[in-house]
Each structure stands twice: as structure tokens, then as C-alpha cells.
Amino acid sequence: MSMPRTLVLVGVLFMSIFSASSEVHVHQAIFIYGVGTTKIPKNMSSTFADGLQISHYDSNSGTFNSSWEWMRESMKTCWEEYKHLCLSENARLKYEFDSALEHFRRKEDVHIFQWISYCTWDDESGDFEGYEEYGCNGDDFILLDVKKRRYIAHTPEAAPITDLWNKKKAWIDSRIQYYTSACADCVKMSVAKLHATVRPEVYLWQKNSSSPVGCLATGFYSRAVKIMWQRNGEDVHGDEGEILCNGDGTFQKRSFLRVKPEEWRKNRYSCVVQHQNWKDKIIKNVTEVELKNEPKPSVLHDPKRTHSWAVISFISFLFTVFYCIHEVCSWADLARTML
Structure with missing residues (x-):
């Protein structure tokens, strides 16, 4: 056939x-x-x-x-x-x-x-x-x-x-x-x-001290959402993942930065989430408090669901x-x- x-x-x-x-x-x-x-x-x-x-x-x-x-x-x-x-x-x-x-x-x-x-x-x-x-x-x-x-x-x-x-x-x-x-x-x-009115929820997490810091943006409708990393206000390179579908019509995206705990404690590392139609960027600073507010396991679903x-x-x-x-x-x- x-x-x-x-x-x-x-x-x-x-x-x-x-x-x-x-x-x-x-x-x-x-x-x-x-x-x-x-x-x-x-x-x-x-x-x-x-x-x-x-x-x-x-x-x-x-x-x-x-x-x-x-x-x-x-x-x-x-x-x-x-x-x-x-x-x-x-x-x-x-x-x-x-x-x-x-x-x-x-x-x-x-x-x-x-x-x-x-x-x-x-x-x-x-x-x-x-x-x-x-x-x-x-x-x-x-x-x-x-x-x-x-x-x-x-x-x-x-x-x-x-x-x-x-x-x-x-x-x-x-x-x-x-x-x-x-x-x-x-x-x-x-x-x-x-694509323009709904802003995502943003989470930071780190599995252990030797793992990269993860930044997750979820609950948005536009594939043009970008995730960037900064060190003391200057851009640094991270590993940005692909778009995932949440199953309710919204998407999620994640990015990872390899940085040791002693390094982010001495400097201000930030995850910056932005879209061209938003008035303001969403900025999450890498701190112990933010890393404790990690997303639920249900949000971090199988990355094969692209x-x-x-x-x-x-x-x-x-x-x-x-x-x-x-x-x-x-x-x-x-x-x-x-x-």
C-alpha cells in the first residue's frame, strides 16, 4: 500500500x-x-x-x-x-x-x-x-x-x-x-x-555537586522562547535542549550549564529566559534557595517526547x-x- x-x-x-x-x-x-x-x-x-x-x-x-x-x-x-x-x-x-x-x-x-x-x-x-x-x-x-x-x-x-x-x-x-x-x-x-501573552514558569535544579545546573522554562506556547546563561551579567555558553511538548498544548525547554558549586557561590550566575514579544526577561539567579525549588518529577518528563x-x-x-x-x-x- x-x-x-x-x-x-x-x-x-x-x-x-x-x-x-x-x-x-x-x-x-x-x-x-x-x-x-x-x-x-x-x-x-x-x-x-x-x-x-x-x-x-x-x-x-x-x-x-x-x-x-x-x-x-x-x-x-x-x-x-x-x-x-x-x-x-x-x-x-x-x-x-x-x-x-x-x-x-x-x-x-x-x-x-x-x-x-x-x-x-x-x-x-x-x-x-x-x-x-x-x-x-x-x-x-x-x-x-x-x-x-x-x-x-x-x-x-x-x-x-x-x-x-x-x-x-x-x-x-x-x-x-x-x-x-x-x-x-x-x-x-x-x-x-x-505566543505573546503567556509567560512560562522557570525552575533551576542540580542533581548533585558534580552535575550541571539545569534551567527549565515550561508552560509557554511559542517555540521562539530562548534560554541564556550569564556570569556577572556577561553571556556564557550553555547547552540548550530542544523543545518538548507538555501534552496540554504548551511546551517546555531546558538548558544546562557546567559550573561547580564553589564557582557559582563566588559569582552571580543567572538563567535568562526571553521572547521577542515579552516586555521583560525572566531571570533566575543560581543560589541554594533557587536550586531547592526544583521542578516536580512529572514536569521533567521523558526527553524523548520532543x-x-x-x-x-x-x-x-x-x-x-x-x-x-x-x-x-x-x-x-x-x-x-x-x-
């Missing part, structure tokens, strides 16, 4: 975003419409901001919910507008593919249609771009070529549909307008407060959909990946 190009592209996109040196933000949406199967709801969707699931919807429950309460609170008045947009896209996908079924030779078959949309925005350069692709039964089906301003068919059955869609010039213009302009606003709306958690979570959702098409899983399996 080969892997659809759509899944490969999404995986590459997420990995590139999480490994980029500058902070590139992404808003991702996947909408699914099923025909001829009871294994999954007829309509369902999930949206993501920087790899964190914002919302999920399925036609069985008929409810549109936020995966994280803080996300809904951060969007405030924008939430209802966002909800209306997502539900409208679900309805559009149903209409488009109900019409598309006329072009399928075997109308009694099970069909799973997918629409994947994403927008990216680089908060340093200001560059942004958008993209959308449709799939059918786990395979590539239709691509919107933003530069050529037309839909491209990946299969013979998709050709009559793209011929029809390409005649809707006003519709294509609206999609191009979204992916070349408005989508940046969508990204900014979903990540603005997420930032790729968000990538794995999203890709597992897509793979579960893909394999549900081949009837080797149930709706319950799929639902667990969306919660």
Missing part, C-alpha cells in the same frame, strides 16, 4: 516548520467527507495552529469544539466567525463532492474525500503562502495551482470536475485572494495571543483516515486521534 503524496507533503511541511531557524507559523485544516460508509461520520474536520489542534467537528455529534479552552478564550470574539467559516467549508465540501460523484463509474462504492488547506507566515520576513489539495480514497485527486490560477486533475475521474471548477472564475479568484492575502490574517489570528509530538499527532490522524478507507479501523479509532 503506497503512501499518498498528500501525506508526504504534509509531513515534510510540518517537519520543515518545526526545524526552521526563524519562526514560521502555520494554520492547517483538514476536512473529510465520507460516502457509503458508517465507519466514520459523513462530515468531519480538524484545524491546527502551529501543530496544535484548534478545533474539531463531526456530523455525528453535530458539535464544533475547541481542543484547548485557552485557544477559544484567546480568539474571543473571533471564535464565532472562525466557527462559521469552518462549518461553511464542511457544507461546501459536501456539496462539491456530492456533485462530483456523478463522474464516478461505480457510484455504489465507498468514497472518502479529503480537502487539506494550509497557510504559512514567517514573522521575521513577513512572507506568507497558501496551498490546498483534494484527495479521494487516500490518493491525490485535485490540486489548486495558485500561480497558474487553475485546478489541476491528478486522475482521469477528476478531469471533468476540474473542467467544471475552472469555469468558476469568480470562485477561483476568491480562493487565490485568500491564499495570497487573507490567509496570513488567519494565521496571525490563531497564533497571536498564543517537538515532533505535534507532527506525529497530526500525521497519525491522516494515516488513520487513510487506513479507515481500507476498512481496517473503526470510527472509534479515528475519534481517539482527534481528541
Whole structure:
């Protein structure tokens, strides 16, 4: 069973975003419409901001919910507008593919249609771009070529549909307008407060006198948080770790400095945690008092749980959909990946 190009592209996109040196933000949406199967709801969707699931919807429950309460609170008045947009896209996908079924030779078959949309925005350069692709039964089906301003068919059955869609010039213009302009606003709306308003908790600890001093920042939403070390106000080099996911939508990061107790007792060593959108830095001085306030063991979880958690979570959702098409899983399996 080969892997659809759509899944490969999404995986590459997420990995590139999480490994980029500058902070590139992404808003991702996947909408699914099923025909001829009871294994999954007829309509369902999930949206993501920087790899964190914002919302999920399925036609069985008929409810549109936020995966994280803080996300809904951060969007405030924008939430209802966002909800209306997502539900409208679900309805559009149903209409488009109900019409598309006329072009399928075997109308009694099970069909799973997918629409994947994403927008990216680089908060340093200001560059942004958008993209959308449709799939059918786990395979590539239709691509919107933003530069050529037309839909491209990946299969013979998709050709009559793209011929029809390409005649809707006003519709294509609206999609191009979204992916070349408005989508940046969508990204900014979903990540603005997420990254700037919540400051992390910061802890210092040292296992024993021969171990390095550790500095942990946890409970923040932006991957651009930096941890630095200073000696008497001058920067010194530390070993900065990678981003870890806490499992509640927040992240943690740690850094280590090799310094002997007699050294930090004679000098002022500090851990400095900062973000470009914060007014003030968070500074923790290395003292015996601070080292005693070490984080709980539950906070210092397995370092193998890295930032790729968000990538794995999203890709597992897509793979579960893909394999549900081949009837080797149930709706319950799929639902667990969306919660």
C-alpha cells in the first residue's frame, strides 16, 4: 500500500516548520467527507495552529469544539466567525463532492474525500503562502495551482470536475485572494495571543555537586522562547535542549550549564529566559534557595517526547483516515486521534 503524496507533503511541511531557524507559523485544516460508509461520520474536520489542534467537528455529534479552552478564550470574539467559516467549508465540501460523484463509474462504492488547506507566515520576513489539495480514497485527486490560477486533475475521474471548477472564475479568484492575502490574517489570528501573552514558569535544579545546573522554562506556547546563561551579567555558553511538548498544548525547554558549586557561590550566575514579544526577561539567579525549588518529577518528563509530538499527532490522524478507507479501523479509532 503506497503512501499518498498528500501525506508526504504534509509531513515534510510540518517537519520543515518545526526545524526552521526563524519562526514560521502555520494554520492547517483538514476536512473529510465520507460516502457509503458508517465507519466514520459523513462530515468531519480538524484545524491546527502551529501543530496544535484548534478545533474539531463531526456530523455525528453535530458539535464544533475547541481542543484547548485557552485557544477559544484567546480568539474571543473571533471564535464565532472562525466557527462559521469552518462549518461553511464542511457544507461546501459536501456539496462539491456530492456533485462530483456523478463522474464516478461505480457510484455504489465507498468514497472518502479529503480537502487539506494550509497557510504559512514567517514573522521575521513577513512572507506568507497558501496551498490546498483534494484527495479521494487516500490518493491525490485535485490540486489548486495558485500561480497558474487553475485546478489541476491528478486522475482521469477528476478531469471533468476540474473542467467544471475552472469555469468558476469568480470562485477561483476568491480562493487565490485568500491564499495570497487573507490567509496570513488567519494565521496571525490563531497564533497571536498564543505566543505573546503567556509567560512560562522557570525552575533551576542540580542533581548533585558534580552535575550541571539545569534551567527549565515550561508552560509557554511559542517555540521562539530562548534560554541564556550569564556570569556577572556577561553571556556564557550553555547547552540548550530542544523543545518538548507538555501534552496540554504548551511546551517546555531546558538548558544546562557546567559550573561547580564553589564557582557559582563566588559569582552571580543567572538563567535568562526571553521572547521577542515579552516586555521583560525572566531571570533566575543560581543560589541554594533557587536550586531547592526544583521542578516536580512529572514536569521533567521523558526527553524523548520532543517537538515532533505535534507532527506525529497530526500525521497519525491522516494515516488513520487513510487506513479507515481500507476498512481496517473503526470510527472509534479515528475519534481517539482527534481528541
